[in-house]
Amino acid sequence: MRDTPTGGLGRRSFLSAAAALGGASLVSACGGLKGTGGSSSDVLKIGYVSPQTGPLAGFATADNFVVQQIQQAVRGGFTSGGVKRRIEIVVKDTQSNPNRATEVTRQLINSDKVDLIVGSSTPDTTNPVADQCEANGIPNVTTIAPWEAWFHGRNGKPGEGFKYTTLFFFGMKEFADCFFPMWDRADVSSKNVAALWPNDTDANAFRQGLGPMMKKSGYTPVDGGAYQNGATDFTAQIAAFKESGADLFTCTPIPPDFQTFWKQARQQGFKPKLATVAKVMLFPSEAEALGGLAANIATDFWWSPAHPYKSALDGKSAKQLADDFAAATGKQWTQALGSVYSLFEIAIQAFKEASDPKDRDEVAAKLRGMKISCMSGDLDFTAGPQPGIALQHPVGGQWRKGDRFPWDVVIVDNSANKAVPVGGDLLPTNA
Template sequence: MFRSRLSRRAVAFGAIALAIGAIGGLPSMASAEDVIRIGAPLPITGPLAPEAIKQKQGYDLWAAQANKAGGISVGGKKYRVEIVYVDYQSNTPRAVQATEQLITQDHVNFLFGAFGSGAAKAASTVSERYKVPTLAATASSSQVYDQGYKYLFGTFTPNDTLTTPLTKIVKAQAPDVKKVAILARNDLFPLAIAQEMEKSAKANGIEVVFFDKYAIGTLDHSATLSQIKSLSPQWIFITGYTNDLLLARKQMVDQQIKAPVVTMIAGPAYQEFIDALGPSAENVSSAAWWHPAEQYDGKDIFGKTSEFVKLFREKYNSEPDYGQASAALCGALFQLAIEQAGSIDRDKVRDALAKMDVVTFFGPVKFGANGQINSLDPPVFQIQSGKPVVVFPQAIKQGDLKLGVN
């Protein structure tokens, strides 16, 4: 089997984190009928491992809180939560296999989607076939939700909800920005958001002087960055995952490539990005689907946004970012849907998700007819003095966009 020993199984009971490495897993602390099992295919090893760690943190925090409260209420009975993890090693075909395994061999009740838009879309063909409600924590591309599926739901708004406000901010605060260069990882989400950036730029009168893709696993961007430098764009926009963007930013510094506006999605949302780059992260802008500065009074298990942030800090000794928060939200939404349905019947829980209209610690949650959330205004932010500072929306604005990078 492709499943690594590292990630064969993780079980979340109460605040106790059981080891992932035991072959065959460990015996449950409750009988099977008292447990709700949620499958979580994740790229725990391979280049996407940093992102997988974040999702796992969010899932585990929710499970710990749910079990600390006695479990999920289902028709007057409490069910404890068990999360079953499978490592698909940052390989999309293996994500599909992992999803099938979780359904047919591990007999999970529900599913968290695979990481990212590409793997989530591929794996959803399996969960849809078996009619297993699936909440995708990190899939924003509209191509994930254009399949007419009934059992797939996602907690990220479409990509243009990030690029449109970002472009409007740049146009308003940096009117001399006339040219943008766009470089995208050739993967569903990074490429889709780059394409939305291209549309947003053109719609706002900004010339796209460069648009190119780099292959997954690229270890050197220097030649492409040199080409971008020769075009003298006032805005450089690069998409990818954490390791991709760290490499690109370091090579920009090596070549002394500067521009009034440098945007990277989605690495700057992560503290690891800031820590790894130090001063080179300064003034890099980005956008994400959530920020700790938000202030919602939710009806979910976490309640206020500040309470979620507090619990996360206590458990992980760090500030939560949008990936961890979205993963925790997926667990909280399953809990709300199950309790509202009064059942763990998959169709009843699916219907409860489809009808959901609730305020959570993450923000208001309502799914469109295609299963994608359509009720949020994602924050735009910039690294300033070593911290992400929100510049949009106005309700949680912490500062204005600054021009120039080190």
């Protein structure tokens, strides 16, 4: 098993990337190349866990860039507990596997001796990472997982939450606040909603949470059945959706399964007037993989260059971060860019607020009590819906043909977050 400190760069590329930072060495910043001993008193180690390979790898496209950005933002160090500190970041790849996520988190705790762990992207990562941190008393914050899947999927106690583990993202109500206004505006004759929900933690949270909300709002979910991830034939689901006459479509599959489903749906004549999808079509690579079939698919956008948010570390705007990413990598921004950046903002802020950043209980308490304005907006971990959870409010966007890149996002509905400007009209996915 190979884990490189920058999450996927080979050693030669890694050292080149470090040199490009102009003196902020990622070799010392990221750790993992200097043995496995504990960190010294002036060094604070942050472990980062994400799916850099496998079917969820699209979520980790910006990881290496973010690590470099964070190190550059704090290259002069910062004061915590009256002492000048610097950070090291140790990056681990889950390979899109929950068991692997558990394993690498244990490595961070037992071998790398990190002071805090952050993690990103779907309950397959966030839940096993958080479980290990909670069991071992390690401060932790994760993101990009519906809070219900993270909280209830880990048997959280309502009103109590967890001591060491926290999350920022959103849940079923916020999905409803994002999707339902678009459904209400769609010119549809049927309020049946075709729902492609597999049998996993993420989708079951939608089945149990969003489904009842749909009914209360006058929509009827047509559940295609709890299939297993990795399916290759969606004929049965497509037939059921066509028979129901559903004009609306929603889903929470893994990205490769959606690609398969969407192509088969077109071949078999299922063309919903509006598709509002979750967990998929979050990143440009997915739109590119579908080609023309990606046009006007809508999804939730919790971060984009249009969002009026700024870094708590150096004041950089969301647009600047997206532009810097494109300039450095030649790639298009992704939503995870802002989220992963904020994981480190929050971790560093918790260290700064603690009288002793090596006191895990104190740092964990700072995470649970944090209120911060950062790259992901205004986050309040005390506001709930449960202790230690900060909510974001996504807006609706659709994929359209782009100018600089093949596909780009147009924000079409800001009902849930008026601070984000609308950039175009809601159009039918299939006219």
